[in-house]
Amino acid sequence: MRRLLLTAAAATAAALTLTACGTTEPAADDAKKPTERITLTDASGTKVELDGPAKKVVGTEWNVVESLVSLGVDPVGVADVKGYKTWDTAVPLKNDPKDIGTRGEPSMDTVAQLAPDLIVATSDLPPAAVKQLRKIAPVLEVRPADASDPIGQMTKNLDLIARATGTTEKSAQLKRQFQAKLDEGRKALAAAGLAGANYAFADGYVVSNQVSIRPYTSGSLIGAVNEKLGLKNAWTVKGDESYGLAATDVEGLTKLGADVQFAYIGSDGDKNSTPFAGVLAKDKVWTSLPFVKKGDVHRLPDGIWMFGGPESMGKYVDSAVAALTK
Structure with a gap:
């Protein structure tokens, strides 16, 4: 899996x-x-x-x-x-x-x-x-996925599936609800003084005791959602043309600014997917990072599929806003 x-x-x-x-x-x-x-x-x-x-x-x-x-x-x-x-x-x-x-x-x-x-x-x-x-x-x-228009591709797929299943009214409702989530989230972050805040989202995994980290660039679905929320993507690495995903390691995190807010999603159901709260807890590079020292690391709730549809992305918006404004 x-x-x-x-x-x-x-x-x-x-x-x-x-x-x-x-x-x-x-x-x-x-x-x-x-x-x-x-x-x-x-x-x-x-x-x-x-x-x-x-x-x-x-x-x-x-x-x-x-x-x-x-x-x-x-x-x-x-x-x-x-x-x-x-x-x-x-x-x-x-x-x-x-x-x-x-x-x-x-x-x-x-x-x-x-x-x-x-x-x-x-x-x-x-x-x-x-x-x-x-x-x-x-x-x-x-x-x-399409890194040139992540949200557009998501809604295009939703509409196509809706036409095939006779559920176009529900598709329209889901899109309206998602846009409302974006609007509410953007206002909440702006009210908290976080408009334009540097933000880096990633996931990670452990294979053979080696930690790999996957940055979600502006071309990722979550990256596009973050920008709609008024956040600035702190990643400078280049993502792939479909999913907007890149690859780095712990040392690569040193290139993120000291003022960055770092967030990630893992799953307790897949123990290799939670290195930030696991093996990195004793890693000297990780623990020396300014945003780690300041406590600006946020684990968002499990079960939000990072490549999902408007409902997953709506719940991601709620979780990210709650984490950054707590």
Whole structure:
């Protein structure tokens, strides 16, 4: 699971139950109306045709699974269910989906047994795997991240999945709520005198007793959210073109200014993901950093998926604002 976390690949899927409103039976004419077909073009340029809103949906990455759950669609199949439950408690699963395997290597047999209406995948999945999945059911492929427009990509994916599942009104509501969170958070930080404050967000992991740190640059989703909050990204390293993530070590932290506020997310469910509160506690470089000495290090709550959708990002805003203004 950790290997896939580091490449930010993830998988998910969902099923939407449609219920009729009111206490009367639908008119005979309405009952005879054929379900309107849905035609979409996904991130790969493939035309995806559905007989109607997808009800039985499989997701191969956690960010698309989160979008499904946020939209009110309970996926019938999810990649690495245990991992999702560890890393994304901000938007918990409401059902008990079938585990379809890892995010990078879903089980084709398991997916086929679920007989889904739709499979939502990301372009992080190998093309050969996507090709196999298309033989099972329609596949809606999305680009999971874009460092040139992280928030725009997040909402674009949400809207596309909403169109496929007949939940466009919910998508619009989620976007409005997220914008309100940003506005509230920005005002709260400004009121606390933190407008323009230097801020560095990262995560870290331990492999073979070696600590690696992953800076979230301005091209990351969280980096883009931070800037909307009026914070200044303190990282000077360059991130990748999709996720806006970089790589450094403990010595690399010495390049951050003395006035920086440093925040991170780990998970108690993955002990290798919490070096800042673990092995670094006795590291002389770490303990000598000015922001560490001043206590300007903030561990944000577990379970906020750093590559998720508007609900995870909304909860991130609440957590970051609370940490910086306490």
